[in-house]
Amino acid sequence: MPEGVLEIDRISKRYGEVVALQNMSFDVRAGELFGFVGSNGAGKTTTMRIALGVLAADSGEVRWNGRTVDLDTRRRIGYMPEERGLYPRMKVLDQLVYLAELHGMGTNEAHTSAENWIARLGLRDRRSDEVQRLSLGNQQRVQLAAALVHEPDVLVLDEPFSGLDPVAVDVMSHVLREKASSGVPVVFSSHQLDLVERLCDRVGIVSEGSMVASGTVDELRSGGVPRLVVESPTTDWAATLGGVRVIEKNGTRCVLELADGVDDQEVLHAALAAGPVHEFSRQRPSLTELFRNVVTTEGRST
Amino acid sequence: MTSARAVSLVAKREFVTKVRTRSFLVGTAVIIAVLAGYVVLQSVLFDDQQRSVVGLSGQATQLADPLREKAKSFGIEVETRDVTPSGNPEQLVRDGSLDALVTGAPPALKMIVKGSGDEVLTTVLNDVLRQQVLVAQLAEAGITPQQVAQNLANVSVAVTALEPVDPQRGQRLAVGLIVAALLYYSLLVYGTMVAQGVVEEKSSRVVEILLATVRPWQLLLGKVIGLGAVGLLQLLVISTVGLGLSSAFNVVDVSELGGAALLTGVLWYLLGFFLYATVFASAASLVSRQEELQSVLTPISMTIIVAFVAGINLMIGSPSGTTVMVLSLLPPFAPILMPGRMAMGVATSWQVVLAVVFALAAIAAITWLGGKVYANAVLRTGARVKLREALRV
Numbered sequence: 001m002p003e004g005v006l007e008i009d010r011i012s013k014r015y016g017e018v019v020a021l022q023n024m025s026f027d028v029r030a031g032e033l034f035g036f037v038g039s040n041g042a043g044k045t046t047t048m049r050i051a052l053g054v055l056a057a058d059s060g061e062v063r064w065n066g067r068t069v070d071l072d073t074r075r076r077i078g079y080m081p082e083e084r085g086l087y088p089r090m091k092v093l094d095q096l097v098y099l100a101e102l103h104g105m106g107t108n109e110a111h112t113s114a115e116n117w118i119a120r121l122g123l124r125d126r127r128s129d130e131v132q133r134l135s136l137g138n139q140q141r142v143q144l145a146a147a148l149v150h151e152p153d154v155l156v157l158d159e160p161f162s163g164l165d166p167v168a169v170d171v172m173s174h175v176l177r178e179k180a181s182s183g184v185p186v187v188f189s190s191h192q193l194d195l196v197e198r199l200c201d202r203v204g205i206v207s208e209g210s211m212v213a214s215g216t217v218d219e220l221r222s223g224g225v226p227r228l229v230v231e232s233p234t235t236d237w238a239a240t241l242g243g244v245r246v247i248e249k250n251g252t253r254c255v256l257e258l259a260d261g262v263d264d265q266e267v268l269h270a271a272l273a274a275g276p277v278h279e280f281s282r283q284r285p286s287l288t289e290l291f292r293n294v295v296t297t298e299g300r301s302t
Numbered sequence: 303m304t305s306a307r308a309v310s311l312v313a314k315r316e317f318v319t320k321v322r323t324r325s326f327l328v329g330t331a332v333i334i335a336v337l338a339g340y341v342v343l344q345s346v347l348f349d350d351q352q353r354s355v356v357g358l359s360g361q362a363t364q365l366a367d368p369l370r371e372k373a374k375s376f377g378i379e380v381e382t383r384d385v386t387p388s389g390n391p392e393q394l395v396r397d398g399s400l401d402a403l404v405t406g407a408p409p410a411l412k413m414i415v416k417g418s419g420d421e422v423l424t425t426v427l428n429d430v431l432r433q434q435v436l437v438a439q440l441a442e443a444g445i446t447p448q449q450v451a452q453n454l455a456n457v458s459v460a461v462t463a464l465e466p467v468d469p470q471r472g473q474r475l476a477v478g479l480i481v482a483a484l485l486y487y488s489l490l491v492y493g494t495m496v497a498q499g500v501v502e503e504k505s506s507r508v509v510e511i512l513l514a515t516v517r518p519w520q521l522l523l524g525k526v527i528g529l530g531a532v533g534l535l536q537l538l539v540i541s542t543v544g545l546g547l548s549s550a551f552n553v554v555d556v557s558e559l560g561g562a563a564l565l566t567g568v569l570w571y572l573l574g575f576f577l578y579a580t581v582f583a584s585a586a587s588l589v590s591r592q593e594e595l596q597s598v599l600t601p602i603s604m605t606i607i608v609a610f611v612a613g614i615n616l617m618i619g620s621p622s623g624t625t626v627m628v629l630s631l632l633p634p635f636a637p638i639l640m641p642g643r644m645a646m647g648v649a650t651s652w653q654v655v656l657a658v659v660f661a662l663a664a665i666a667a668i669t670w671l672g673g674k675v676y677a678n679a680v681l682r683t684g685a686r687v688k689l690r691e692a693l694r695v
Contacts, residue, residue, distance in 0.1 A: 012604045054681060071517065075303065085507025090319065101311050102515050104303045146511065147364040 002067040003065060004030030005156050006185050011060030012116060013043075013209075020046045021209040024060070028154075028185040028202075028262060035196035036189040037287075038206030040294055043255040045082050047206075048158050064154060075103045078152030082159050082189075084143050088132035088255055092123060092142055095131060096149045110149075117201050119181035121171065137168055148179070155179055157188040161195060173199055197287040205294050212294050221284040228256045228264060230271055231279035237270050255283060308516045312524025313531070316499065318500040322424065322533045330536050334543050341544070345551035354378065354401040354423050357385040357394060361407035363429055365383040372433075373426050380423070408434040465537045474646045479614065480544070482642035484537060487611040488571055489637060490603060492533035497586035499525055500680070501595050508618075509680055511612045518677035530572070537571055563645040574637025577668055578606065584672035587679040588687045598686075613642065622648040631657045633664035639674045 004027045013021040028034040036044050049055040051062045053074050055207045062069045064076075086095055093114055100110035118127050118137045122142040126134055131142060140163065155176070161169055177199070178188045190196050196203055197217050204214035213220055227247075230238075235254045238246050243259035244267060257261065258264065264282070285293070320326055354373075358366055366382040371381035385391040385403070394400040395416050402423060403414040411431055413424070437447040503509040503521075512521055541564050585598040613635060616626040630639035630649065636657045643649040671693075681693040 049510075054510055054513050071515075072303075075515050077514070079511060081507060081510040083507040083510065085510055087319075087502070087508055088506050098311070098315055099511065102308065102512065213380075 003062075004088045004153075004183060004185060005065070006051070006187065007061075007063040007066075008047060008051060008182050009061045009063060011025065011047065011062070013046055013050065013055070013056045013058050021057070023048075023062075024206070024209060024211055026204045026211050026214055028187045030185055031180050031183045032185055032201045033199055033273070034185070035200035036187055036205040036206065037191070037193060037196055037203060037291060038189075043209040044206055045158055046209075047160075048079075048156050048187075048189070049081075051156055052077060054081075075150070076153040078147040078155045078157075080143055080157040080160055084139070085133045086139070086142060086146060089130050091125040091128050091130055092134070093118065093144070096145055099146050099150045099212040103152075105150055113149050113151060117149050117188050120175075136163065137165055140164055140168060141171070141280040144175065148175070153184060155184055155186040157186070159190060160188050161190050161192055169195070187249040191212055193287045193291060203287065205291055207295050213290070217287060220287070220290055224256045226264070227283040228258065228267060229279060229283045229287075230254055230256060230267075230277065230283050232277045233275050237274035238267075241267060241270055253279070305517075305520055307521045309524040309527065312516065312521055313528035316525055316528025317531050320495070320529060322534070326532065326536070326603040330539060330620075333536075333540055337540065337544050338547055341547040341551050350388065352502075353381060354420055355383060355399065356402040356423070357391050358600050359385050359387055359403065359405040362404045362411060364563040365404065365408075368430050368433065369426065372430050373423075376422055378426070379416075380420055380426070408438075417680065439444055470641060475618065477563045478617065478642040478645035480612060481563050481645045482617070482638050483573055484540065485567060485574060485638050485641060487622065488533045488537050489574050489578050490606050492529055493582040493602070493606075494523055494599065495532075495583040496529050496579045497595060497599055498592065499529065500583050500586035500676075501589060501592055502591075504680060505591055513681065518680060519673045522580070522583055522673055522676050525583065526576065526687070530575045533575060534571060537567070540575045541567065549553065563641070564590060566641045566644045569658075570637045573658065573665065576652045576665045577633060577661060578602065580668050580672040584675040584679075587691060588689065594686060605634050606638070609638050613639040617642055617646070625660050627653065631660060633661050636661050 008024055008026050011021050011024045012019075024043060024047050032132065036047075038044050038199065050057045051069070053071065054071065064073050067073070069077075085105060090098070097107075097110045097115035098119065100113055101107060105113065115127075118124055119146065123138060123141055123145070126138055131139060134142065144206070147155065157176075159177070160172055163287070164172060173195075176186050176188065180201075200217065202210050202214065202216050205220075206212065213223070215223070231253045233252055235246065235249060235252075238244055238254065238256055241262075243262040245257045245259070246254055247257050248255035256267065268277070268280055271280070306445060317587065356369065358369075363384050366384075369382060370380050383400070385400075387405075391403050391405075393402070393415060395403050395414055398416070401415070401418065401420060404411060404427065405414070408431055411427070413419070413427060440447045440450055445518045465675040503512065509521075516524075545564070582599065583601055585602060586595060588598055589595055609629075613626065616623060616629070617639065626639065626643065627636045630643050631653060640649060640654065640657045644654060675689065675692040
């Protein structure tokens with residue numbers, strides 16, 4: 001039985017004629033930060049809503065610890081919806097206590113935990129203010145506290161970084177990292193790919209309702225067609241090699257794309273035979289390039 | 303966590319949040335102030351109507367005793383005051399300290415009043431005068447007036463009533479109308495409040511967090527119970543203060559009527575509230591913004607208003623008529639009309655039982671249907687959800 005793993009297993013969802021999700025599958029392991037990326041309308045929010053039981057899937061299953069997620073296990077999930085929402089006319093502390101209680105905490109425990117998160121997120125001065133009177137940044141902090149106040153076993157956050165200032169981004173990253181290291185699987189969606197690349201243990205790229213690539217950032221970057229960056233006075237030698245294509249040429253620097261089965265060492269020998277080589281490295285695409293690749297390829301295939 | 307705990311948490315939040323608001327405190331205070339003002343005014347008017355001060359001047363002063371007695375038999379109270387012609391008694395009538403001034407000697411009595419004068423008082427005075435003249439003439443004819451008076455007193459028409467006469471009819475009508483009005487107010491105000499709460503959760507999107515941990519029906523039920531309890535609290539505070547004031551000022555004899563009316567009022571409030579609040583809530587779940595709320599609530603509010611206005615008119619006209627009777631059995635009208643009819647004492651027990659059974663059945667059906675609409679529509683933000691779509695899934 002997979003301990004502490006959140007599994008999304010072949011979930012499909014249609015709205016009338018529109019297919020929102022088609023066999024969406026991935027898992028988030030204990031202690032792992034999983035980044036969920038994809039263009040708008042790719043199905044990220046729908047997937048998260050289904051995981052939280054806010055929407056019903058047409059088919060497929062969400063499991064936690066190997067068991068289908070029901071209302072009781074859902075209470076152990078911390079959720080930050082894409083559309084931020086709190087009671088505008090309720091005080092910060094009351095609101096967090098209420099949400100903690102709704103997630104199954106006793107009254108005392110709920111108070112302790114709410115005070116704790118209020119202090120940790122720097123909201124102590126604002127604890128008796130109505131949420132609508134807070135600045136947008138502080139409202140975001142309350143929203144994060146609302147997702148964490150019941151000390152969840154799983155975190156599902158939809159765009160937690162959107163609209164945050166750099167300081168708040170650091171606070172949020174820190175909290176998420178800390179939660180993950182305490183053994184909680186954390187999944188969040190984001191359009192800030194550099195952030196995802198820096199923060200996440202694994203990344204999943206979604207396009208048109210399906211997971212098209214997932215793995216560690218390294219795995220994803222080393223996948224695909226291998227590319228080499230070579231710096232040498234002349235590049236004419238490259239054209240003579242079979243299975244090598246010059247895709248970029250910039251003075252003495254060129255980028256080569258190798259076909260399947262071409263040995264990079266043979267390329268190096270050929271280059272050295274032609275003259276001195278000052279640089280020879282594998283070029284790995286950034287997450288942004290990968291993302292663009294995946295999304296445009298998928299777009300073309302339909 | 304049990305469903306009961308989830309529902310009670312939601313209900314507690316609704317109750318505490320609402321009771322703490324300024325609008326609730328101010329609203330209740332205003333209603334009580336208006337009620338108190340009405341009761342005081344009523345008692346002053348009552349007093350005025352019941353009590354006339356009549357000034358007697360000169361020979362008319364001898365009419366004081368017969369005038370007071372005769373007035374009592376007409377159901378009004380007359381206070382007599384002897385005035386001297388030198389004290390400019392007409393001025394006393396003009397400034398209102400006397401309701402009437404009677405001068406002269408029988409049979410040529412003169413009565414001076416400010417405006418049109420009290421008809422009953424005039425009748426009383428005429429009677430007294432005629433009696434005086436009669437007594438004088440009998441004495442002249444050599445007949446003992448006392449003997450005649452005794453003979454007269456022994457003669458009266460034997461009345462046989464085909465229907466029992468209720469001496470408290472007026473008071474019953476008043477209590478019935480007040481109960482109906484209070485229920486009308488509570489259902490409309492607190493039903494709308496439930497609707498606003500639903501839209502607030504929807505427009506602030508907090509509902510998505512809530513539904514990740516409680517089921518839609520638990521959220522709906524908790525809301526209805528919590529706000530229903532606030533309404534009940536206000537209803538009880540208003541009724542208690544109202545009853546207390548009324549008995550203190552003797553406007554309505556509340557000893558037996560008030561208690562029973564309060565009890566049936568509470569019962570029908572609960573039935574009516576569950577019925578209407580669920581409809582209000584599911585209608586509200588169809589829209590995403592407070593501005594759109596009015597359009598979906600109007601048909602429901604209209605039902606309550608029609609039930610109240612039409613019902614009240616029929617009730618005053620003929621409380622035991624067939625139309626009112628039939629309407630008071632039907633669930634949409636029963637919560638307002640039946641308690642009114644019960645307070646007036648015209649509802650038979652089988653009618654009450656039937657109305658309660660109908661109302662309970664309607665509540666069961668509405669809760670099922672409304673819960674379904676609510677669950678389907680509450681997460682769909684943006685354009686207004688069509689009722690048919692909300693019912694389909």
